[in-house]
Each structure stands twice: as C-alpha cells, then as structure tokens.
Amino acid sequence: MVRRLARGREGGEGDRLATPARGRYDGGMADLLALSAALPARTFAAGETLLGEGELSAGAIFVLVSGEVEILKDGVQIDTVSEPGAVFGEMALLLDGAYTATVRAVTPTTCRVAADGRTFLEATPGAMATVARLLARRLELALHYLVDLARQFEGHPTSLQMIHDVVHTLGHHQESDAACEPGSDREREPNE
Numbered sequence: 001m002v003r004r005l006a007r008g009r010e011g012g013e014g015d016r017l018a019t020p021a022r023g024r025y026d027g028g029m030a031d032l033l034a035l036s037a038a039l040p041a042r043t044f045a046a047g048e049t050l051l052g053e054g055e056l057s058a059g060a061i062f063v064l065v066s067g068e069v070e071i072l073k074d075g076v077q078i079d080t081v082s083e084p085g086a087v088f089g090e091m092a093l094l095l096d097g098a099y100t101a102t103v104r105a106v107t108p109t110t111c112r113v114a115a116d117g118r119t120f121l122e123a124t125p126g127a128m129a130t131v132a133r134l135l136a137r138r139l140e141l142a143l144h145y146l147v148d149l150a151r152q153f154e155g156h157p158t159s160l161q162m163i164h165d166v167v168h169t170l171g172h173h174q175e176s177d178a179a180c181e182p183g184s185d186r187e188r189e190p191n192e
Helices: 029-035 090-095 117-123 127-152 161-172
Strands: 017-019 023-025 041-044 049-051 061-066 069-073 076-081 102-105 109-114
Touching: 029 061, 029 127, 061 117, 090 117, 090 127, 109 117, 117 127
Parallel strands: none
Antiparallel strands: 017 023, 041 109, 049 102, 061 109, 069 076, 069 102
16 A cells, blocks of 8 residues: 655745746746746656666756556555645655655656756756755655654654655765765565
8 A cells, every 4th residue: 555645835915936037936846837838848657667776867857747656665556646736756856866665657647858957957947946945845745754753653663764764864974975874774584
C-alpha cells in the first residue's frame, strides 16, 4: 500500500512569485504546466519508463500534461502522480547526477520535455523559482513527517535517535556536494 503525503497550495497573494514576462505565479504545479507550454510533448505508453533510477541524467526535465506515473525507489513504489504540472528529472539535473528514482507510466502519459532542462529553467522567467519552491515543499513535507514519527515514538526505549539525526541533517544541510552521500549507515536486517 502506498501512503501519500497531503499536497496542497498554501499562502496568499503576498506569497506569489512575480514574473515580469508571465504575470504572477505561486510556484505550484499548474504554474509549471503554464510555463512549459512552448516545450515539445512526448507520449509514453503504459509501462514505459520515463526515467530510470541510477541512470545519469541527460539534462532533460519532464512536465506532466496528462496520465499517471508511478515513482519507484529501489523497486518499491513510493508514490503515484497524476497532477498536471508535476516535474520529473529536476533533482538529477540540479545535482548533475543520476536519477534518484524510476518514473514509469501507469497509463498512457503525455509530458512536455525540456531536452536542455537547465536552459529551460534559466531562460524561462519563473521556472527555476517554481521548481525550487516545489522542492522546498517536498523537503518541508518530509521534515513534518519525520517530526511526527519522532513524536509518536518519544519516550520509547530506543528513542529513535536516527529520526532526530535525519531531521537535523535535512533541516540544516549546508555542506558541499562531495559531503552528501544518500543512504543509511544501518546494517540491513537479515530478511531484507
């Protein structure tokens, strides 16, 4: 079963991002859909992989127009996404690395594709700020989720020091790229 974190639009008019060429955007997925309108579209069949975890990014980013995709991490489905304007490939692009998850079409899916995602983000007023805001929202949701877990297990003998360490690292990570290693130091359980 996949548990999804609640998604919502927050903030009022004062929180909106002003972009001179396009008007006012609040950094949401609908805004990215509008900002990507001039990009070429590509259709993927159900079961087709858009991005493969561990593959080096070619620099493209994908903006969902229609359909549904699943997000898989280490072969485990962590989410499904069907909201137009959702973006994929942005983390690998911004970190100059490999894709962090697999994105696969569940239904026939159409995406707008920026083959040179960096140029699209830098040349399209509001696009970079919109993606940054979406990433910040994801981080905020992850932090809230981890804090909630820590509260649920507060006072337990194991105290889940690991959750405290993760929250601290996510909330305050300012180190160079070289110091950032994803994963955990814990030993895998024998049945994993």
